Amino acid sequence: MNGDLVAVNLPFIIVALLLALGFYTIGFKRNLIKVVIGIEILEGAVNMFLVALGYVKGSYAPIYTLAPEESVNNMVLPTPQALTLTSIVIGVAVSALMLAFAVNIYRHYGTLDVTKIRRLRG
Amino acid sequence: MIEHLPALMIAVPLFGAFITPLFKKRYSLASIWAMIITGVTVVLSLLLVQHVVSNGLMVYVFGADKPTLVLPSGYKVPVRIIFEVDAIGAFMALSATLMAFIGALYSYSHVSNENGLEKYYTLLLLLEVGILGMVLTGDLFNLFVFLEIAGIAGSALVGFRNYRGEASEAGIKYLIVSAIASLMVLFSIGILYGQYGNLNLAYLSRQISFNTLDMIALGLLFASFAMKCGSVPMHYWVPDAYTEVPAGINPPLLVATYASLYALFRVSFTLFGNITWDLARVGWIMSILGVLTMFIGVTMALVQKDVKRLMSYHAISQTGYMLLGVGVGLTVLHDPKALAEFGRDAMAGGIFHIINHIIYKSLLLMTAGALFYVTGTRNLNEMGGLARKMPITTIAFIVGAAAISGIPPFNGFASKFLIYETSYQLNPLLAVFAMVTSILTLASFVKVFASAFLGPPLEKFENAKEVPKPMVVAMIILAALCILFGLFPTYILDKLVYPAVDALLKLAQYQAWGGLA
Numbered sequence: 271m272n273g274d275l276v277a278v279n280l281p282f283i284i285v286a287l288l289l290a291l292g293f294y295t296i297g298f299k300r301n302l303i304k305v306v307i308g309i310e311i312l313e314g315a316v317n318m319f320l321v322a323l324g325y326v327k328g329s330y331a332p333i334y335t336l337a338p339e340e341s342v343n344n345m346v347l348p349t350p351q352a353l354t355l356t357s358i359v360i361g362v363a364v365s366a367l368m369l370a371f372a373v374n375i376y377r378h379y380g381t382l383d384v385t386k387i388r389r390l391r392g
Numbered sequence: 393m394i395e396h397l398p399a400l401m402i403a404v405p406l407f408g409a410f411i412t413p414l415f416k417k418r419y420s421l422a423s424i425w426a427m428i429i430t431g432v433t434v435v436l437s438l439l440l441v442q443h444v445v446s447n448g449l450m451v452y453v454f455g456a457d458k459p460t461l462v463l464p465s466g467y468k469v470p471v472r473i474i475f476e477v478d479a480i481g482a483f484m485a486l487s488a489t490l491m492a493f494i495g496a497l498y499s500y501s502h503v504s505n506e507n508g509l510e511k512y513y514t515l516l517l518l519l520e521v522g523i524l525g526m527v528l529t530g531d532l533f534n535l536f537v538f539l540e541i542a543g544i545a546g547s548a549l550v551g552f553r554n555y556r557g558e559a560s561e562a563g564i565k566y567l568i569v570s571a572i573a574s575l576m577v578l579f580s581i582g583i584l585y586g587q588y589g590n591l592n593l594a595y596l597s598r599q600i601s602f603n604t605l606d607m608i609a610l611g612l613l614f615a616s617f618a619m620k621c622g623s624v625p626m627h628y629w630v631p632d633a634y635t636e637v638p639a640g641i642n643p644p645l646l647v648a649t650y651a652s653l654y655a656l657f658r659v660s661f662t663l664f665g666n667i668t669w670d671l672a673r674v675g676w677i678m679s680i681l682g683v684l685t686m687f688i689g690v691t692m693a694l695v696q697k698d699v700k701r702l703m704s705y706h707a708i709s710q711t712g713y714m715l716l717g718v719g720v721g722l723t724v725l726h727d728p729k730a731l732a733e734f735g736r737d738a739m740a741g742g743i744f745h746i747i748n749h750i751i752y753k754s755l756l757l758m759t760a761g762a763l764f765y766v767t768g769t770r771n772l773n774e775m776g777g778l779a780r781k782m783p784i785t786t787i788a789f790i791v792g793a794a795a796i797s798g799i800p801p802f803n804g805f806a807s808k809f810l811i812y813e814t815s816y817q818l819n820p821l822l823a824v825f826a827m828v829t830s831i832l833t834l835a836s837f838v839k840v841f842a843s844a845f846l847g848p849p850l851e852k853f854e855n856a857k858e859v860p861k862p863m864v865v866a867m868i869i870l871a872a873l874c875i876l877f878g879l880f881p882t883y884i885l886d887k888l889v890y891p892a893v894d895a896l897l898k899l900a901q902y903q904a905w906g907g908l909a
Contacts, residue, residue, distance in 0.1 A: 312572065
């Protein structure tokens with residue numbers, strides 16, 4: 271019984287770990303690229319959370335064409351998958367833009383250390 | 393035609409945005425195209441406001457046989473992407489389209505010497521799409537998508553002057569903040585979806601039982617949107633972003649910030665509006681955040697030497713007024729007597745302050761942009777004696793400064809007075825802080841006026857001239873709006889603001905459509 275509980279909740283435990291790891295990376299790493307990677311980890315955590323929400327053990331993929339008989343009333347909801355795909359696409363755009371900024375910052379400042387990229391302050 | 397308005401509001405600027413790159417070598421054509429598109433959206437949003445204020449809530453269902461058909465037959469839950477426009481959404485849409493138009497007009501000559509202008513206008517229109525989507529949608533996931541669109545377009549515009557390292561620095565700060573905020577929004581959307589199996593705001597708000605998970609979702613949503621609207625203690629990205637962005641983008645970027653504020657209100661009032669017990673506490677948190685925001689913002693502004701940075705800190709401080717006004721309303725939401733006595737007026741003050749602030753802060757940031765255009769510097773210590781050289785900019789600056797300090801008869805006074813009166817009735821201390829902030833605001837604008845415009849004429853600005861006509865026209869329009877809104881506040885309050893407040897307060901009306909009730 272106890273083992274089952276862990277197995278069922280395993281994706282959510284991993285989501286929590288990834289969230290903690292992501293926030294740690296964003297907060298404590300000094301390299302800008304690593305900060306970007308931290309945000310990617312956060313995004314992975316959130317996407318995994320969405321997918322884990324939609325998964326039902328033993329049910330069928332939400333594809334309606336040529337679905338077998340026994341899949342009636344036993345399909346996973348398609349919405350979380352659609353949300354995750356959208357979120358992944360958006361995440362690619364965000365990370366591309368962040369890396370572009372990082373490259374540009376490196377060109378002008380000669381460093382990627384976030385504690386040294388501080389011309390704007392006060 | 394009228395029933396397709398909510399979809400057109402998104403479709404027109406989106407179409408405009410993806411046509412703009414075709415004007416690659418003809419920069420002035422691209423900017424005229426952007427002006428035409430934003431002008432059309434202004435007309436559309438006026439029609440939308442007119443329709444919503446006279447006929448009430450508007451629902452648009454994408455992909456249905458009829459745009460008003462909410463529920464497919466036999467189904468008890470709304471399943472499609474739904475736009476739900478009530479008075480406050482229409483109000484925000486009107487401010488967004490107006491400011492996008494002013495921004496496009498101002499940009500015509502302000503950025504004419506830069507490269508890659510077709511991308512600039514594409515991003516401007518995409519930013520408008522993002523804002524409009526956020527304020528019109530009735531669906532949580534759509535809210536996230538448009539939040540990201542506005543965030544990406546906004547931060548790309550912040551980093552537009554990519555030959556300056558500072559622009560990239562401000563851009564990545566803004567992008568990191570908005571990426572984290574929207575990921576947390578998505579996470580809380582996941583929490584809500586996992587429990588209730590739906591993403592529709594109105595449907596969810598009927599289902600919410602406020603267990604521990606809902607509390608976590610409320611906390612995450614509140615924190616993320618507070619982060620995105622630049623409230624203390626997550627305000628550090630605002631001055632950088634507003635300073636580095638070209639002045640023509642400042643008005644739409646301001647509205648993008650207040651679209652997050654709108655989302656904050658939407659979440660507190662609509663999504664969690666049925667929770668009687670904890671909402672007063674949320675309201676107190678909002679009011680105290682508001683007071684802190686306004687006070688810390690203005691004290692940081694006093695010591696600035698960079699003219700745009702000073703005004704950006706004021707933008708933080710003014711956000712505090714909106715949070716305070718609406719927070720007072722939220723505190724007494726479930727106390728009918730206090731709500732009728734001062735809660736509704738407090739919210740009217742807060743929401744009226746949104747549009748007033750968008751107008752005068754855009755005006756002030758544009759005069760700062762004009763100073764930069766003429767002098768090539770933003771340092772106040774290097775300016776001086778510009779009043780005779782740039783008379784119209786000077787007058788526009790005086791109007792804006794008087795409005796932001798809450799001097800009658802300008803528009804800032806109308807909304808600030810409502811906030812003073814009503815927050816005094818909740819707790820006198822709140823009103824005291826609000827008034828002290830106003831006085832400090834006036835003090836810092838006297839400093840800008842004295843060092844930039846007054847004093848002996850400097851030799852290096854011998855040949856300084858007034859800025860080109862499109863910039864002048866944009867500033868005159870905003871200055872005129874400042875004075876008009878200040879002279880006839882009751883008209884605006886009755887036509888636009890009180891319907892918006894009632895839309896937030898009358899939860900039942902938002903929930904009950906399409907046979908859901």
